[in-house]
Amino acid sequence: MNLIAKPSKENIRTYVPIGLSLVSLSILDVFANAFFNLNLMAFFPSQLNYFLPLILGFIGFYLIRIEFSGVRSLDILNKNINSNNFNALLTLFTIFIIIKSIPPMLDWFILEANFVGNSKDDCTGDGACWVFIKVWFNRFMYGLYPDAEQWRINTAFLILFVVVGVSFFVTEKLKKYFIFFLVFVFPFLGIKLISGGSFGLEYVESAAWGGLSLTFIISAFAILFCFPIGVILALGRRSSLPAIKYISIGFIELWRGVPLITVLFMSAVMFPMFLPDGTFIDKLIRVLIAITLFEAAYMAEVVRGGLQALPKGQYEAAKSLGMGYWRMNALIILPQALKLVIPGIANTLLALVKDTPLIFVVGLMELAGMIGLAKTNPKWLGMAMEGYVFAGLVFWVICYAMSRYSQNLEKKLSTER
Amino acid sequence: MIFKKFNIENKKARDLIPQAITILALLSVIIYFATNAQINMGNRGISFGFGFLNQEASFDITFSMIEYDGSHSYGRAFLVGLLNTILVSAIGIFFATIMGVVVGISRLSDNYLIAKVAEWYVEIFRNIPLILQIFFWYFAALRALPLPENGISFYDISFLTIKGWYVPKFIWTNFNIFLLSVIAAFIAIYYINSYATKQREQFGKQIPATIISFTALILIPLITFLFLGVSLTFEYPVLKQLSPTVFTYAGGVSIIPELIALALALSMYTATFIAENVRAGILGVGKGQKEAAASIGLNKNQILKLVVMPQALRIIIPPTTNQYLNLTKNSSLAAAIAYPDIVLVFAGTALMQTGRAIEIISITMLTYLTLSISISIFMNWYNKKMAIKEK
Amino acid sequence: MMSKIIELKNVNKWFDKFQVLKDIDLEVAPQEKIVICGPSGSGKSTLIRCINRLEEHQEGNIIVDGTELSESTKNIEKIRAEVGMVFQQFNLFPHLSILDNCALAPIWVKKLPKKQAEEIAMNNLKRVQIDDQALKFPGQLSGGQQQRAAIARALCMEPKIMLFDEPTSALDPEMIKEVLDVMVDLAKGGMTMIVVTHEMGFAKEVADYMIFMDEGKIVERAKTKEFFENPKSERTKLFLSQIL
Numbered sequence A: 001m002n003l004i005a006k007p008s009k010e011n012i013r014t015y016v017p018i019g020l021s022l023v024s025l026s027i028l029d030v031f032a033n034a035f036f037n038l039n040l041m042a043f044f045p046s047q048l049n050y051f052l053p054l055i056l057g058f059i060g061f062y063l064i065r066i067e068f069s070g071v072r073s074l075d076i077l078n079k080n081i082n083s084n085n086f087n088a089l090l091t092l093f094t095i096f097i098i099i100k101s102i103p104p105m106l107d108w109f110i111l112e113a114n115f116v117g118n119s120k121d122d123c124t125g126d127g128a129c130w131v132f133i134k135v136w137f138n139r140f141m142y143g144l145y146p147d148a149e150q151w152r153i154n155t156a157f158l159i160l161f162v163v164v165g166v167s168f169f170v171t172e173k174l175k176k177y178f179i180f181f182l183v184f185v186f187p188f189l190g191i192k193l194i195s196g197g198s199f200g201l202e203y204v205e206s207a208a209w210g211g212l213s214l215t216f217i218i219s220a221f222a223i224l225f226c227f228p229i230g231v232i233l234a235l236g237r238r239s240s241l242p243a244i245k246y247i248s249i250g251f252i253e254l255w256r257g258v259p260l261i262t263v264l265f266m267s268a269v270m271f272p273m274f275l276p277d278g279t280f281i282d283k284l285i286r287v288l289i290a291i292t293l294f295e296a297a298y299m300a301e302v303v304r305g306g307l308q309a310l311p312k313g314q315y316e317a318a319k320s321l322g323m324g325y326w327r328m329n330a331l332i333i334l335p336q337a338l339k340l341v342i343p344g345i346a347n348t349l350l351a352l353v354k355d356t357p358l359i360f361v362v363g364l365m366e367l368a369g370m371i372g373l374a375k376t377n378p379k380w381l382g383m384a385m386e387g388y389v390f391a392g393l394v395f396w397v398i399c400y401a402m403s404r405y406s407q408n409l410e411k412k413l414s415t416e417r
Numbered sequence B: 001m002i003f004k005k006f007n008i009e010n011k012k013a014r015d016l017i018p019q020a021i022t023i024l025a026l027l028s029v030i031i032y033f034a035t036n037a038q039i040n041m042g043n044r045g046i047s048f049g050f051g052f053l054n055q056e057a058s059f060d061i062t063f064s065m066i067e068y069d070g071s072h073s074y075g076r077a078f079l080v081g082l083l084n085t086i087l088v089s090a091i092g093i094f095f096a097t098i099m100g101v102v103v104g105i106s107r108l109s110d111n112y113l114i115a116k117v118a119e120w121y122v123e124i125f126r127n128i129p130l131i132l133q134i135f136f137w138y139f140a141a142l143r144a145l146p147l148p149e150n151g152i153s154f155y156d157i158s159f160l161t162i163k164g165w166y167v168p169k170f171i172w173t174n175f176n177i178f179l180l181s182v183i184a185a186f187i188a189i190y191y192i193n194s195y196a197t198k199q200r201e202q203f204g205k206q207i208p209a210t211i212i213s214f215t216a217l218i219l220i221p222l223i224t225f226l227f228l229g230v231s232l233t234f235e236y237p238v239l240k241q242l243s244p245t246v247f248t249y250a251g252g253v254s255i256i257p258e259l260i261a262l263a264l265a266l267s268m269y270t271a272t273f274i275a276e277n278v279r280a281g282i283l284g285v286g287k288g289q290k291e292a293a294a295s296i297g298l299n300k301n302q303i304l305k306l307v308v309m310p311q312a313l314r315i316i317i318p319p320t321t322n323q324y325l326n327l328t329k330n331s332s333l334a335a336a337i338a339y340p341d342i343v344l345v346f347a348g349t350a351l352m353q354t355g356r357a358i359e360i361i362s363i364t365m366l367t368y369l370t371l372s373i374s375i376s377i378f379m380n381w382y383n384k385k386m387a388i389k390e391k
Numbered sequence C: 001m002m003s004k005i006i007e008l009k010n011v012n013k014w015f016d017k018f019q020v021l022k023d024i025d026l027e028v029a030p031q032e033k034i035v036i037c038g039p040s041g042s043g044k045s046t047l048i049r050c051i052n053r054l055e056e057h058q059e060g061n062i063i064v065d066g067t068e069l070s071e072s073t074k075n076i077e078k079i080r081a082e083v084g085m086v087f088q089q090f091n092l093f094p095h096l097s098i099l100d101n102c103a104l105a106p107i108w109v110k111k112l113p114k115k116q117a118e119e120i121a122m123n124n125l126k127r128v129q130i131d132d133q134a135l136k137f138p139g140q141l142s143g144g145q146q147q148r149a150a151i152a153r154a155l156c157m158e159p160k161i162m163l164f165d166e167p168t169s170a171l172d173p174e175m176i177k178e179v180l181d182v183m184v185d186l187a188k189g190g191m192t193m194i195v196v197t198h199e200m201g202f203a204k205e206v207a208d209y210m211i212f213m214d215e216g217k218i219v220e221r222a223k224t225k226e227f228f229e230n231p232k233s234e235r236t237k238l239f240l241s242q243i244l
């Protein structure tokens, strides 16, 4: 059985160079094949040829697998991608698949893609037609909002970013005013700016709103409203008063038990039946109410988790100071409970943002909806791939950033504790 | 004394007032809504009731697992939708579980590449809205598939085309006998395992129950093929020309693209959450547990089976059940690509035709609600039963 | 040569670049009791974990009951079954009752009938005086009771050697004695024991040899009496003065 010695420290000088060159050769072969369509080992019979890189790489990895070799980089390599035969195979497969999939991806996204022009006919290459995104970009961001008025949306968001940005740097005392402005003043200011109808601003009906800006508007308002409702529901669910407790439970479980899409259907077709004939409530507002109530139920459960996690002593301490129910919650309990569940809150908000495209149910179109509209435009048929890849990227960047932020926050909080 | 009594009564009153106000407020909202609804329905000449469920639906459904056509009732249309929801959810749950477990374990792999690939899988698919993923598969990826005449063939028995995936149809003779034999096999396996446990517990004898069970599972149904007249033939899909330019496949079973896109997106999306649960579950069993198990002489498999899995599963199962529930609720996004699930068929088409918004939305929501609540009741029971006992 | 049940020769071990064990030589005869002490981080745990191969050494030889531990050691489980180990954090299996914790290995490793395994478990629980708690779960017991259960669990495999890694450090002061009493009993019964502990009273009572470790090395190895009355190394003196 001992035809060749087991790789070990003694034969490291012969085995490692041979092993490394075999691994490199196998990767090079796949690489050349994928990128330049070259077949380096064409002289082998075709059946063998196919598996050759795998076999070479496997043997190579076997040869360099020397435990405690004393060579630091080799040890790290072995430990991380080559700890046994099975792992070596997995490593090779992964590397091959990655190498193989890079060229077609690169071609589609960049090399064969079309960037210049302004109609579908300008897209002559085999790759993506980014012209589609370019031409429709404005619609994807602002929906059907009139071009001439789009500065209003920009201004509203600009104010928001500036105020939020500045508020990070001001003193604690001033921060209060900033938060007050953001929560109680800005939303109404912003919405007035965007909808218009007074101060000489042209009225833009909400049906024209759309695109990514609508995603942000809906998310922002839903967050703003679902938070306090969620807190109240959470307190209600933990109340000692049975009527309040069970009404809260019923409310929370009702919304959590059904899909959002049915709630939106309800707001679209069932809700108007409950109002006096002729009452008209704006579509956007109905959607906002639906999303807010829905997410508030989830928020309530998150907050309840925080309330439950607080030690009883906190309640007793607050009571012993003679505080009433509301003061106790507002000053002692909630600030601590909310801090405990910041990651959960962030996750709920993330879910909320990911849920916004569902407003297509009532005919509102944010980014995904606008892409659906654009791809059915007779002049731009066949652009679904570009559209959804683009939308996917945009949403991914937003959601990934949010989830990273919440993970960091979670880490920071857990080390503080 | 008097003071104390007064205080108690005072407290009672203090408790009563907010409750009374809440109930009153709720009641008045309900009454307000109800009267409006009554007036509105009166104006439209419809009255509240569920009699319409027996009326003829007179619309077609593109995909049904039970016999259905326009002449059947709305009630049956509801059932078709419900079954389609269950079908796509079951498929989604099946694949999400497999992928979730694989990815979750991969994330803990000591192979850096595998761990990274798994991590990026999770980061990518978790952070793109599910509806976009459904759109992507349905409108972009599956639309890139070839027309039937150029379908991607798998050994000429199954074809993937833009119109769906055509797979062979199973044609059984004496299927009942086969089914009975499978049930018999499972009963046999149950007895084999309890016998093995008994032998182990009473005499310390080890019986290779797993291998025997596996053999039984194959052997018993096989016998029915050989001796009891059960047979299975396949009806393969065959390309058929309908007109000079239009082709389709005849025979076999067609899996519609809506179902593929939906199942694909649901399972890939949910798998990321299951993967995180699996990871947390495995990480949740401390290193000390494995070391203690090793130090009393258990081997690797026994450590996994007797110490790690029982503890990890307690951590994994509750949130994963929740994910199954989420997947089922998310399957309602079917409506966006016209997969005929309960929302599309019932809350969509049937509602449009009958105008009975209140009844139909209520039934739809109640269906989901029943499902959710029964699962959470089960979960509570399970958690209580499985909870690790502490002081 | 044959009289040694544990032998370590020139053992070296690294965690990445950091050397935890440096040239460790150690011999233990059957029925000997050895107490290891030394500052935290000096490699005491790593040393005794190498003996049942919860950690792998990289250089040198470790021979336990005639079997050399190495990469190619088959049936490492067999050796582990002969070497009982008690951990600082008890590490009882929380999902099993105390009785099941104890009967687990006899059933699955020794392949004993359940009844017999449970009998063994009960006998050992009696030995550590918690047989009345047999049906409770680990989470329902006090720390001292848990540690005694952990000792019973190890004893159920009838090990030839017992390793203790700071068995009393995670306990409240009032519970330390009950665990030490069990260990003294065990020692008097003739068990081979290697104990990492800072309970010097216990050491004086049962240890044949004392070992002082610092920075991965055995600094001093001496008969117990000599060790306490007349330590040779300055570092040992300093350590003893801090701890006594």
Ligand SMILES: Nc1ncnc2c1ncn2[C@@H]1O[C@H](COP(=O)(O)OP(=O)(O)O)[C@@H](O)[C@H]1O
Residues within 6 Å of the ligand: C015, C020, C038, C039, C040, C041, C042, C043, C044, C045, C046, C047
């Ligand atoms: N798994 C590990 N990886 C890296 N370093 C470790 C590991 N376990 C222990 N160490 C390091 O080895 C040294 C000795 O640890 P240990 O044997 O636990 O010391 P003691 O038990 O004497 O306190 C410490 O510096 C510790 O940080």
Ligand SMILES: [Mg+2]
Residues within 6 Å of the ligand: C044, C045, C046, C165, C166
């Ligand atoms: Mg230690």
